[in-house]
Amino acid sequence: MANQFKIYVVNDTSSIKDFYLFLAAPDELAGDSEVYANSNTFIKIKGNSRDQTNSFTIPIQFVFEVGASNRAVALNTRIDSSTPRDIQYGEQWQATYFPPNQGPNLIKSGSTNNPKSVAIRTIPYDKDTDEGDGWFGSQSFGIKTSSGFAGMTWSPDPGETRTLVPKLEFYIATGTFGENVLADWTSVSSDPAIITEDDFSAGNTGEATVVRTKSGGWDVYTGKLRSSALAAKSNQLSHLYQSHLAICRAHEELIKTAGISSDHNLLGEECVECVLESATVDIDDPGNSTLMGNGDNKITGTMTVSKVLGSIGVGALVLVGGSRFSISNILGKTRFAFTYSGPKSITAISALLVAAKYVSICPSKK
Structure with missing residues (x-):
């Protein structure tokens, strides 16, 4: 298994775009309307960028993050967590929240029953009183990136344990997202490039290439495609189109004749x-x-x-x-x-x- 992933991004459209990286939600969180996409990992790429090398580097290191601030966990709210922790498969962690103006604590507390899962437990606390005083807790799960974090965030419930089975699946999306600004999954997953573990090349660094096409679609390739290879693929498509057009015209002339x-x-x-x-x-x-x-x-x-x-x-x-x-x-x-x-x-x-x-x-x- 690779130690890290690298996703090369090519913008084949004519306009400059922001490309955001998101980690797909584990099945246990998918469909939960109170769990929001959260990422501060993006690249701004000019149009027709085949002469550039732009990429996301993603160490295979999952993290839990906890935080508290005067901003409630909600759509379009910026949430910066203050206490990140690297986690390993099979570990359970424990989050403790305190009264206003004091940050939370996060420690390893044990193991999960499933060696492919991770878990986070919230110690009981007076959430309603804290939020009434304008102090809101947050919890996040995600993966480290070369820029920081890509994952998801929710508001913790006292006494709750969330057990998750992470999956190495990523979305790359363009749109009006912001760094660590919470987004709903509908906007993230409506038209992204989807990169699964199978799309990466073998080796210590698994590589894949994502192309935003001229027509606004996405192409995903295994490995790093050189600019010459991208040009060759474009030329092949152009040649196929021209050949098809020539056949159609020849057929038209045949019918006419x-x-x-x-x-x-x-x-x-x-x-x-x-x-x-x-x-x-x-x-x-x-x-x-x-x-x-x-x-x-x-x-x-x-x-x-x-x-x-x-x-x-x-x-x-x-x-x-x-x-x-x-x-x-x-x-x-x-x-x-x-x-x-x-x-x-x-x-x-x-x-x-x-x-x-x-x-x-x-x-x-x-």
Whole structure:
């Protein structure tokens, strides 16, 4: 197991951002609305920062912290604990709170039943009287960082014991957080990068890289990615996009060629070229033939084109990708009903009309 973690952060957006590190809450605290996220660990990173090296260094050292001040534990309140203690798995600690203007005490008091857990017990005290006098206790659990602390804070209850099973899972979030200013978990966990223990590389220092992408999403990579590797990944994505775009354009030209040029050659006459705006096939028409495409099938439907039909009327020939349709009724200035008779199935004709972008309409049928 690593002795420490290191998370490299890359800001691929165009604007400067504050990146805050948070420790995910143990299951025993998750969902408790009176437990707040608390961190003083953040990095301010300029936009398009691939030429910079920014990172969080996180020794694997959990801590309990206790404090008391004239500020109540509540959302958007700054809580600075005065008594931090390094803790080990399997340890139980004891917190003692005193009347106003005196700080609390925190000592190791024993062991937990679960060797993978830690616990903190609060000695009974007159909490209501102290808070009535404006003196508020606090308790925190978290992990040490190169900048200080990342964890969570709550108001202790007299006589309460909290037993926690820590997990090495981290959030990196951008937003309007503040150093040691308590935040609700909803705002922290609504759109963070999530880094689990499995995301770190092997070795004494487990490394991972987090990228805030141009689109506002997150990418998490195992290990440290060099700027050249990040650029290569970006180039790969760009190449894939350009390749896909080229395929789409080639397909469009193929449809155009098959639907217009070949159709002109097929007819041997000048036809009106139109963009096919929409088309439907009467799947439920009982007069339509089998879906299998066996023999001479009859298929009906409608088309809407980009040009006014004008003098073109019933009986005109419509060519789509080499297939012939006949106008059976004029339904509007640019909309008409068609009939297809041929070997293609309803499924094939439907697919043809979905793919087609252009049609040729000829005023007379040959």
